[in-house]
Amino acid sequence: MREEKRRRLEGKGWKFGTAQEFLRLSDEEAAYIDLKARLATGLRKRRRRRSLTQADLAKRLQSSQSRIAKMEAGDPSVSLDLLIRSLLILGTSRRELSRIISARSPVPAA
Amino acid sequence: MREEKRRRLEGKGWKFGTAQEFLRLSDEEAAYIDLKARLATGLRKRRRRRSLTQADLAKRLQSSQSRIAKMEAGDPSVSLDLLIRSLLILGTSRRELSRIISARSPVPAA
DNA sequence: TGACCACATGTCGAATCTGACATAGAGTCT
DNA sequence: AGACTCTATGTCAGATTCGACATGTGGTCA
Numbered sequence: 627m628r629e630e631k632r633r634r635l636e637g638k639g640w641k642f643g644t645a646q647e648f649l650r651l652s653d654e655e656a657a658y659i660d661l662k663a664r665l666a667t668g669l670r671k672r673r674r675r676r677s678l679t680q681a682d683l684a685k686r687l688q689s690s691q692s693r694i695a696k697m698e699a700g701d702p703s704v705s706l707d708l709l710i711r712s713l714l715i716l717g718t719s720r721r722e723l724s725r726i727i728s729a730r731s732p733v734p735a736a
Numbered sequence: 737m738r739e740e741k742r743r744r745l746e747g748k749g750w751k752f753g754t755a756q757e758f759l760r761l762s763d764e765e766a767a768y769i770d771l772k773a774r775l776a777t778g779l780r781k782r783r784r785r786r787s788l789t790q791a792d793l794a795k796r797l798q799s800s801q802s803r804i805a806k807m808e809a810g811d812p813s814v815s816l817d818l819l820i821r822s823l824l825i826l827g828t829s830r831r832e833l834s835r836i837i838s839a840r841s842p843v844p845a846a
Numbered sequence: 847t848g849a850c851c852a853c854a855t856g857t858c859g860a861a862t863c864t865g866a867c868a869t870a871g872a873g874t875c876t
Numbered sequence: 877a878g879a880c881t882c883t884a885t886g887t888c889a890g891a892t893t894c895g896a897c898a899t900g901t902g903g904t905c906a
Contacts, residue, residue: 654824661820661830679882690865695884705863705893707815710771714764720771724838728831789852800895805854815863815893 659700661727665709666700668726672716673698687712769810771837775819776810778836782826783808797822 673683673694680694687694689712697704697712713723783793783804790804797804799822807814807822823833 654821657824657830658821661824661833680884681882684865688865690867691883692867692885693865699884701885703863705815705817706820707817707893708864710816711764711768714767714771720767721838723771724834727837728834790854791852794895798895800897801853802855802897803895805852809854811855813893817863818893 658706662700662704662706662709664726664729665706665713666698666704668718669709669712669716670698672713672718676716687715768816772810772814772816772819774836774839775816775823776808776814778828779819779822779826780808782823782828786826793822797825 673680678686679691680698681691683689684691684694693704693708697709710723713726718726783790788796789801790808791801793799794801794804803814803818807819820833823836828836
Protein backbone atom coordinates (compact mmCIF):
# COMPACT_ATOMS: atom_id res chain seq x y z
CA MET A 627 0.00 0.00 0.00
CA ARG A 628 1.05 3.53 -0.58
CA GLU A 629 2.90 5.53 2.00
CA GLU A 630 0.49 8.36 1.56
CA LYS A 631 -2.35 6.08 2.43
CA ARG A 632 -0.46 4.24 5.11
CA ARG A 633 0.47 7.43 6.74
CA ARG A 634 -3.16 7.94 7.57
CA LEU A 635 -2.96 4.90 9.78
CA GLU A 636 -0.47 6.64 11.93
CA GLY A 637 1.38 5.54 14.99
CA LYS A 638 0.64 2.11 16.30
CA GLY A 639 -2.57 1.50 14.52
CA TRP A 640 -5.98 2.91 13.90
CA LYS A 641 -5.37 6.30 15.39
CA PHE A 642 -5.64 9.02 12.81
CA GLY A 643 -4.09 12.42 12.93
CA THR A 644 -7.23 14.44 12.88
CA ALA A 645 -10.85 14.00 13.77
CA GLN A 646 -12.08 14.57 10.25
CA GLU A 647 -9.83 11.90 8.95
CA PHE A 648 -11.24 9.56 11.53
CA LEU A 649 -14.72 10.29 10.28
CA ARG A 650 -13.64 10.09 6.65
CA LEU A 651 -12.76 6.45 6.35
CA SER A 652 -12.99 5.62 2.69
CA ASP A 653 -15.39 2.93 1.63
CA GLU A 654 -12.60 0.50 0.87
CA GLU A 655 -10.97 1.08 4.19
CA ALA A 656 -14.23 0.53 5.98
CA ALA A 657 -14.84 -2.66 4.00
CA TYR A 658 -11.34 -3.86 4.77
CA ILE A 659 -11.72 -3.29 8.48
CA ASP A 660 -15.13 -4.89 8.50
CA LEU A 661 -13.77 -7.92 6.70
CA LYS A 662 -10.90 -8.22 9.11
CA ALA A 663 -13.25 -8.06 12.06
CA ARG A 664 -15.34 -10.86 10.63
CA LEU A 665 -12.36 -13.10 10.09
CA ALA A 666 -11.09 -12.26 13.57
CA THR A 667 -14.36 -13.23 15.14
CA GLY A 668 -14.53 -16.36 13.06
CA LEU A 669 -11.13 -17.39 14.27
CA ARG A 670 -11.99 -16.82 17.92
CA LYS A 671 -15.19 -18.73 17.54
CA ARG A 672 -13.47 -21.72 16.00
CA ARG A 673 -10.79 -21.70 18.64
CA ARG A 674 -13.34 -21.59 21.44
CA ARG A 675 -15.45 -24.30 19.91
CA ARG A 676 -12.41 -26.55 20.21
CA SER A 677 -11.77 -25.41 23.76
CA LEU A 678 -8.30 -24.28 22.91
CA THR A 679 -6.46 -21.47 24.66
CA GLN A 680 -4.67 -18.87 22.59
CA ALA A 681 -1.45 -20.55 23.60
CA ASP A 682 -2.72 -23.93 22.38
CA LEU A 683 -3.72 -22.48 19.06
CA ALA A 684 -0.44 -20.63 18.73
CA LYS A 685 1.36 -23.92 19.01
CA ARG A 686 -0.74 -25.47 16.28
CA LEU A 687 -0.27 -22.50 14.00
CA GLN A 688 3.39 -22.24 14.82
CA SER A 689 2.79 -18.73 16.02
CA SER A 690 2.70 -17.08 19.42
CA GLN A 691 0.03 -16.35 21.98
CA SER A 692 0.42 -12.64 21.53
CA ARG A 693 -0.11 -12.84 17.81
CA ILE A 694 -3.24 -14.90 18.26
CA ALA A 695 -4.54 -12.23 20.61
CA LYS A 696 -3.81 -9.59 17.99
CA MET A 697 -5.45 -11.64 15.27
CA GLU A 698 -8.60 -12.04 17.30
CA ALA A 699 -8.59 -8.33 18.05
CA GLY A 700 -8.33 -7.47 14.38
CA ASP A 701 -5.18 -5.57 15.18
CA PRO A 702 -3.85 -3.45 12.32
CA SER A 703 -0.54 -5.29 12.52
CA VAL A 704 -2.27 -8.46 11.33
CA SER A 705 -2.84 -9.10 7.63
CA LEU A 706 -5.87 -10.74 6.08
CA ASP A 707 -3.38 -13.23 4.74
CA LEU A 708 -2.44 -14.45 8.21
CA LEU A 709 -6.04 -14.54 9.39
CA ILE A 710 -7.14 -16.58 6.41
CA ARG A 711 -4.18 -18.93 6.57
CA SER A 712 -4.97 -19.54 10.22
CA LEU A 713 -8.58 -20.33 9.47
CA LEU A 714 -7.53 -22.70 6.72
CA ILE A 715 -5.16 -24.51 9.05
CA LEU A 716 -8.06 -24.91 11.45
CA GLY A 717 -9.79 -26.76 8.66
CA THR A 718 -12.17 -24.02 7.62
CA SER A 719 -13.53 -24.79 4.17
CA ARG A 720 -13.90 -22.30 1.38
CA ARG A 721 -17.59 -22.49 1.89
CA GLU A 722 -17.35 -21.62 5.56
CA LEU A 723 -14.90 -18.89 4.75
CA SER A 724 -17.30 -17.42 2.29
CA ARG A 725 -20.00 -17.56 4.92
CA ILE A 726 -17.86 -15.73 7.44
CA ILE A 727 -17.29 -13.02 4.89
CA SER A 728 -20.79 -12.55 3.62
CA ALA A 729 -23.05 -13.25 6.58
CA ARG A 730 -25.45 -10.44 7.21
CA SER A 731 -24.40 -10.31 10.82
CA PRO A 732 -20.73 -9.58 11.45
CA VAL A 733 -20.77 -12.61 13.72
CA PRO A 734 -22.06 -15.46 11.60
CA ALA A 735 -23.92 -18.24 13.35
CA ALA A 736 -21.72 -20.98 11.90
CA MET B 737 4.93 -18.12 8.54
CA ARG B 738 7.55 -20.43 9.77
CA GLU B 739 10.93 -20.67 8.10
CA GLU B 740 10.68 -24.39 8.06
CA LYS B 741 7.47 -24.14 6.12
CA ARG B 742 8.63 -21.31 3.97
CA ARG B 743 11.68 -23.16 3.01
CA ARG B 744 9.52 -25.61 1.16
CA LEU B 745 8.55 -22.81 -1.17
CA GLU B 746 12.08 -22.50 -2.26
CA GLY B 747 13.77 -20.20 -4.68
CA LYS B 748 11.56 -17.77 -6.49
CA GLY B 749 8.27 -19.38 -5.86
CA TRP B 750 6.35 -22.57 -6.14
CA LYS B 751 9.25 -24.72 -7.07
CA PHE B 752 9.90 -27.34 -4.44
CA GLY B 753 13.12 -29.10 -3.76
CA THR B 754 11.94 -32.57 -4.49
CA ALA B 755 9.20 -34.23 -6.44
CA GLN B 756 7.62 -35.83 -3.43
CA GLU B 757 7.29 -32.51 -1.75
CA PHE B 758 5.63 -31.21 -4.84
CA LEU B 759 3.14 -34.02 -4.67
CA ARG B 760 2.73 -33.66 -0.93
CA LEU B 761 1.14 -30.28 -0.73
CA SER B 762 -0.65 -30.15 2.58
CA ASP B 763 -4.37 -29.55 2.55
CA GLU B 764 -3.98 -26.04 3.87
CA GLU B 765 -1.40 -25.16 1.29
CA ALA B 766 -3.58 -26.49 -1.48
CA ALA B 767 -6.55 -24.53 -0.15
CA TYR B 768 -4.45 -21.41 0.10
CA ILE B 769 -3.23 -21.69 -3.47
CA ASP B 770 -6.69 -22.45 -4.72
CA LEU B 771 -8.07 -19.43 -2.92
CA LYS B 772 -5.37 -17.22 -4.33
CA ALA B 773 -6.08 -18.45 -7.84
CA ARG B 774 -9.76 -17.60 -7.43
CA LEU B 775 -9.07 -14.11 -6.25
CA ALA B 776 -6.54 -13.64 -9.02
CA THR B 777 -9.04 -14.66 -11.64
CA GLY B 778 -11.69 -12.50 -10.04
CA LEU B 779 -9.42 -9.52 -10.24
CA ARG B 780 -8.57 -10.07 -13.88
CA LYS B 781 -12.19 -10.52 -14.73
CA ARG B 782 -13.19 -7.29 -13.06
CA ARG B 783 -10.40 -5.39 -14.69
CA ARG B 784 -11.31 -6.68 -18.11
CA ARG B 785 -14.97 -5.96 -17.61
CA ARG B 786 -13.98 -2.35 -17.18
CA SER B 787 -11.69 -2.46 -20.19
CA LEU B 788 -8.73 -1.37 -18.17
CA THR B 789 -5.16 -2.31 -18.95
CA GLN B 790 -2.93 -3.54 -16.16
CA ALA B 791 -1.22 -0.18 -16.27
CA ASP B 792 -4.55 1.62 -15.89
CA LEU B 793 -5.48 -0.50 -12.92
CA ALA B 794 -2.06 -0.05 -11.38
CA LYS B 795 -2.61 3.67 -11.43
CA ARG B 796 -5.95 3.34 -9.68
CA LEU B 797 -4.53 1.02 -7.07
CA GLN B 798 -1.41 3.10 -6.68
CA SER B 799 0.61 0.08 -7.61
CA SER B 800 2.59 -0.91 -10.68
CA GLN B 801 1.86 -2.81 -13.85
CA SER B 802 4.23 -5.58 -12.91
CA ARG B 803 2.55 -6.14 -9.59
CA ILE B 804 -0.86 -6.31 -11.22
CA ALA B 805 0.51 -8.95 -13.58
CA LYS B 806 1.82 -10.90 -10.61
CA MET B 807 -1.47 -10.57 -8.79
CA GLU B 808 -3.39 -11.91 -11.74
CA ALA B 809 -0.93 -14.75 -12.06
CA GLY B 810 -1.38 -15.69 -8.41
CA ASP B 811 2.34 -15.22 -7.98
CA PRO B 812 3.71 -16.39 -4.63
CA SER B 813 5.08 -12.93 -4.00
CA VAL B 814 1.53 -11.60 -3.75
CA SER B 815 -0.44 -11.84 -0.53
CA LEU B 816 -4.14 -12.53 -0.18
CA ASP B 817 -4.22 -9.22 1.59
CA LEU B 818 -3.17 -7.31 -1.51
CA LEU B 819 -5.50 -9.26 -3.75
CA ILE B 820 -8.47 -8.63 -1.51
CA ARG B 821 -7.65 -4.99 -0.99
CA SER B 822 -7.45 -4.57 -4.74
CA LEU B 823 -10.82 -6.18 -5.26
CA LEU B 824 -12.33 -3.97 -2.58
CA ILE B 825 -10.94 -0.88 -4.23
CA LEU B 826 -12.56 -2.03 -7.44
CA GLY B 827 -15.82 -1.89 -5.56
CA THR B 828 -16.26 -5.60 -5.02
CA SER B 829 -18.82 -6.18 -2.28
CA ARG B 830 -18.45 -8.68 0.52
CA ARG B 831 -21.13 -10.68 -1.13
CA GLU B 832 -19.29 -10.83 -4.43
CA LEU B 833 -16.10 -11.62 -2.61
CA SER B 834 -17.74 -14.50 -0.87
CA ARG B 835 -19.00 -15.71 -4.23
CA ILE B 836 -15.54 -15.60 -5.73
CA ILE B 837 -14.29 -17.69 -2.85
CA SER B 838 -16.98 -20.31 -2.69
CA ALA B 839 -18.15 -20.76 -6.25
CA ARG B 840 -18.04 -24.36 -7.31
CA SER B 841 -16.08 -23.43 -10.38
CA PRO B 842 -12.74 -21.77 -9.74
CA VAL B 843 -13.84 -19.14 -12.21
CA PRO B 844 -17.19 -17.89 -10.95
CA ALA B 845 -19.63 -16.59 -13.51
CA ALA B 846 -20.07 -13.26 -11.76
C1' DT C 847 10.64 -4.63 -41.05
C1' DG C 848 9.89 -1.40 -37.24
C1' DA C 849 7.02 0.98 -34.06
C1' DC C 850 3.64 0.36 -30.77
C1' DC C 851 0.87 -1.96 -27.18
C1' DA C 852 -0.46 -5.08 -23.43
C1' DC C 853 1.35 -8.30 -20.51
C1' DA C 854 5.10 -11.27 -18.19
C1' DT C 855 9.26 -11.82 -15.52
C1' DG C 856 13.33 -10.63 -12.66
C1' DT C 857 15.54 -7.73 -9.34
C1' DC C 858 16.04 -4.58 -5.47
C1' DG C 859 15.66 -1.12 -1.69
C1' DA C 860 12.23 0.16 1.34
C1' DA C 861 8.01 -0.71 3.88
C1' DT C 862 5.26 -3.96 6.31
C1' DC C 863 4.32 -8.12 8.84
C1' DT C 864 5.57 -11.87 11.91
C1' DG C 865 7.10 -14.73 15.90
C1' DA C 866 9.13 -14.24 20.12
C1' DC C 867 9.65 -12.21 24.35
C1' DA C 868 8.37 -9.31 28.33
C1' DT C 869 4.93 -7.71 30.97
C1' DA C 870 0.41 -6.26 32.47
C1' DG C 871 -4.66 -6.95 33.36
C1' DA C 872 -8.43 -9.86 35.00
C1' DG C 873 -10.47 -13.92 36.76
C1' DT C 874 -10.39 -18.08 39.86
C1' DC C 875 -8.86 -20.82 43.39
C1' DT C 876 -7.08 -21.89 48.29
C1' DA D 877 -3.00 -12.24 50.09
C1' DG D 878 -0.45 -15.23 46.77
C1' DA D 879 -0.36 -18.56 43.03
C1' DC D 880 -2.08 -19.81 38.78
C1' DT D 881 -4.41 -19.37 34.15
C1' DC D 882 -5.89 -16.97 30.20
C1' DT D 883 -5.74 -12.92 27.49
C1' DA D 884 -4.02 -8.15 26.13
C1' DT D 885 -0.41 -4.95 24.85
C1' DG D 886 4.22 -3.18 23.59
C1' DT D 887 8.59 -3.88 21.39
C1' DC D 888 11.91 -5.50 18.13
C1' DA D 889 14.98 -8.20 14.89
C1' DG D 890 14.38 -10.84 11.07
C1' DA D 891 11.37 -12.39 7.27
C1' DT D 892 8.16 -11.22 3.78
C1' DT D 893 5.85 -8.19 0.58
C1' DC D 894 5.64 -3.98 -1.66
C1' DG D 895 6.15 -0.50 -5.67
C1' DA D 896 9.27 0.66 -9.05
C1' DC D 897 12.17 -0.12 -12.73
C1' DA D 898 14.32 -2.76 -16.50
C1' DT D 899 13.69 -5.94 -19.79
C1' DG D 900 11.51 -9.74 -22.50
C1' DT D 901 7.58 -11.75 -25.18
C1' DG D 902 3.82 -11.85 -28.30
C1' DG D 903 0.42 -9.47 -31.01
C1' DT D 904 -1.18 -5.84 -34.34
C1' DC D 905 -0.65 -2.21 -37.07
C1' DA D 906 1.45 0.35 -41.30
